[in-house]
Amino acid sequence: MASVVPMEAPICLVENRDRKLTVNPKALQILTSIDKPMVVVAIVGLYRTGKSYLMNRLAGKNSGFALGATVQSETKGIWMWCVLHPLKQDHILVLLDTEGLGDVEKGDSMNDSWIFSLAILLSSTFVYNSMNTINHQALEQMHYVTELTELIKIKSSPKAAREDSAEFVGFFPDFVWAVRDFTLELKIDGCPITSDQYLENALKLIKGNHPKxxxxxxxxxxxxxxxPKRKCFIFDCPIYDKKLLTCLQNVQESQLEPAFKSQTDNFCSYIFSNAKPKILSGGIMVNGNRLGRLLETYVKTISSGDVPCLENAVLSLAQIENSAAVQKAAQHYMEQMALKVDFPTETLQDLLKVHTECEKEALSIFMKHSFKDENQKFQKELVQILETKKDDFIHKNEEISTKYCQTQLDHLSQSLREAISKGTFSVSGGYNLYKKKKDEIINNYRQVPRKGLKADEVLQRSLQSLAVTEDSILQTDQALTEQEKALQAEQFKREAAEKEKLLLKQKQIEMQQNMEAQQRTFEENIIQLKRKMEEERYKILEEQNRILDSKLKEQKRLLEEGFHEKAEEMNTQMENLQKQMREAEDKKSSWWSSALDIFSIGLMVVLPGARELIGVGLNALNRFFK
Structure with missing residues (x-):
């Protein structure tokens, strides 16, 4: 990242050759390496209208994007320049300079339409650059905007296609119209107006039913x-010396017309302060990787002769991003477990405590980087991976403990085995000597620190391996009566049975602890899923309210302009949107219960220990989350 952003110069992102659009692999690699949120500003307009100069100024440079000084268009395709955002910390400002529209050398207006559409799809702020004035001719040159419903689909279903135009506002960027070499007075009926009022006045509808x-x-x-969010900037001619005008990138700021310099500064200040980060529907923040993947999908679709569909592109991106989110979360879990687990742990509970902490962090990472995880497919995959990794850590913990304990016990009992081999205990009174030596070894073994959770089991198995030898020493000891031998043998069996019982109880405790860990896993997944779904629902509701608000404002304006029939047509759109919002709110509880049930059933396979909670406590848990 440090070597790429800020970039020293722009690079061609989308190449336009032989009327075909292709993504430049080198530029795509730069883009996809950026993991920070992106404020994407794209500029579009007729060729030779000074678009590149404004973009260079946004980059804080006088040169970078090719300005050109002839009637030939310089910028081909879409060029990208990624710089650190001057005001928003940890954000990247992505500047997209597009080739000039209406270039006579191209001979294919469809090519212009796709460049225009891509600029809309990629940007969070869209700048349209034109010359002299916003008049009938200038608006006619904006015919590309009338083609958007034919060039972009919001949803994939045929039924939804008819409603796309009403939903575009929820997906489209903010709009800025930059009028260059403006020479008119900002007045209407003799009264001064702002540049924004000038734009809104130009956008007033003309009355009449004639096709023209x-x-x-x-x-x-x-x-x-x-x-619905529009802004207008007007610019005087930057300099009136034509010779200097042809090499504007070499002109000193002191040589620029003061009005132009002030207007340019205001434009840059507005973009820096008001241009929003690129966000997809549902509040999904776009970083460089996501923007690059979306671009690939759009260009591939256009090249195939099809129309880009935002819904399909986002779902396709979600598959890639969610898979990466699973790997990122699992990697974090592995790294943290390896760092925090001090092998061997004294109890299983010690390890499971760390597991719960690391699992929670991993799940949070997944939730942060995933989106549109339908039926929680990828979340369930993560649960499965973490459960498997947990079992691997448990097995590793047991292996380390077993190996360490066995090594210590072998070392401590070496002298005992040597004495047995030499027949040291095959004498009268040998059994008591053997027991004394064995007890000494056991006491020394118990003093060994950090043996781990397999300490008792290794000791018990070791004692069992000596059972035949111990019984032989007991039976051959002439110093003991038969009754004493029988009592000693019975005591040995009783002690062995008691130790086996304790080991079995420990196993049962560990099984219970593992089940409880699975229950905690289930609960944490439900809690984080619920939180994420609520956040997504809130963001969707915010989007719908913004769309509704924009339609209300537009309807009010239509009424003020006397277009009552058009205003009435908007009622249906707004009523449908309000109905959807009410239904979504009414179905909130039942929808959540249904989603929870489906997810819970999936978890039952992965977390058998949580079945009791899922089967018995689900209703109570559900009530808790309402």
Missing amino acids: VERSNLPRECIRKFF
Whole structure:
């Protein structure tokens, strides 16, 4: 990242050759390596209108994007420049400079339409750059905006296609119109107006039913409908010396017209302060990797002759991102467990405590980086992976403990085995000598620190391996009566049985502890899933409210302009949207219960220890989360 951002110069992101669009692999690699949120500003307009100069200024440079000084278009395709955002910490400002629209050398207007559409799809702020004034001709040159519903689909279903135009506002960027070499006075009926008022006045609909009037109104209607947040900047001529104008990148700031310099500073200040990070539907923050993957999908779709579908592109991205989120979360779990577990642990509970902590962190990482995980497919995959990794750590913990305990016990009992081999205890009174030596070894073994949870089991298995030898020493000891031998043998069996019972109880405790850990896993997954779903639902509701608010404002304006029929048509759209919002709120509880049930059933396979909680306590848990 440090070597790539900030970039020293722009690079071609989308190449336009032989009327075909392709993604530049080198630029894509730069883009996908950036994991920070992105403020994406794209500029579009007729060729030779000074788009590149504004983008260079946003980058804090006088040069970078090719300016050109002839009637030939310089920028081909889409060029990208990633710089550190001057105001938003840990954000990247991505500047996209597009080739000029209407270039006579291309001979294919469809190519322009795709460049225009890609700029819309990729940006969070879309700048349209034009010359002189916003008049009938300038609006006609914005005919690309009238084609967007034919070039972009919001949803994949045929039924939804008819409703796309009403939903575009929820997906489209903010709109800025930059008018260059503006020479008119900002006045209406002799009264001073702002540049924003100038734009809104230009977007007023013309009354009449003539086809020519309808054609004139179409770009106005589309801009108003698709871009509810609009801003306008006017720029004087930067410099009146034509010789200097042809090499603007070499002109000193002191040589620029003061008004132009001030206007440019205001434009940059507005973009830096108001341009939002790129966000997908549902509040999904876009970083470089996500933007790059979306671009690949869009260009691939366009190249195949199809129309880009936002829903399909996001779902395709979700598959890639969610899979990566699973790996990122699992990797974090592995690293933290390896760092925090001090092998061997004295009890299983010690290890499970660390597991619960690391699992919670891993799940949080997954939730942060995943989105649109339908039926929680990837979350269940993560649960399965973490459960397997947990079992691996448990097995490793047991192995380390067993190996260490066995090594210590072998070392401590070496002298005992040597004495047995020499027949030291095959004498009268040998059994008591043997017991004394054995007890000494056991006492020394118990003093060994950090043996781990397999200490008693290893000791018991070792004692069992000596049972035949011990019985032989007992039976051959002439100093003991038969009754004493029988009593000693009975005591040995009783002690062995008691120790086996204790080992069995320990196993049962460990099984219970593992079940409880699985129950905690289940509960934590439900808690974090619920939280994420609530956040997503809130963001969707926010989007719907913004769409509804924009439609209300547009309806009010239509009424003020006297277009009552068009205003009435918007009622149906708003009523449908309000109905959807009410239904979503009414179905909240039942929807959550259904999602919880489906997810819980899936977890039962992965977490058999949580079945009791799932089967018996699910209703209570559900009530708790309402």
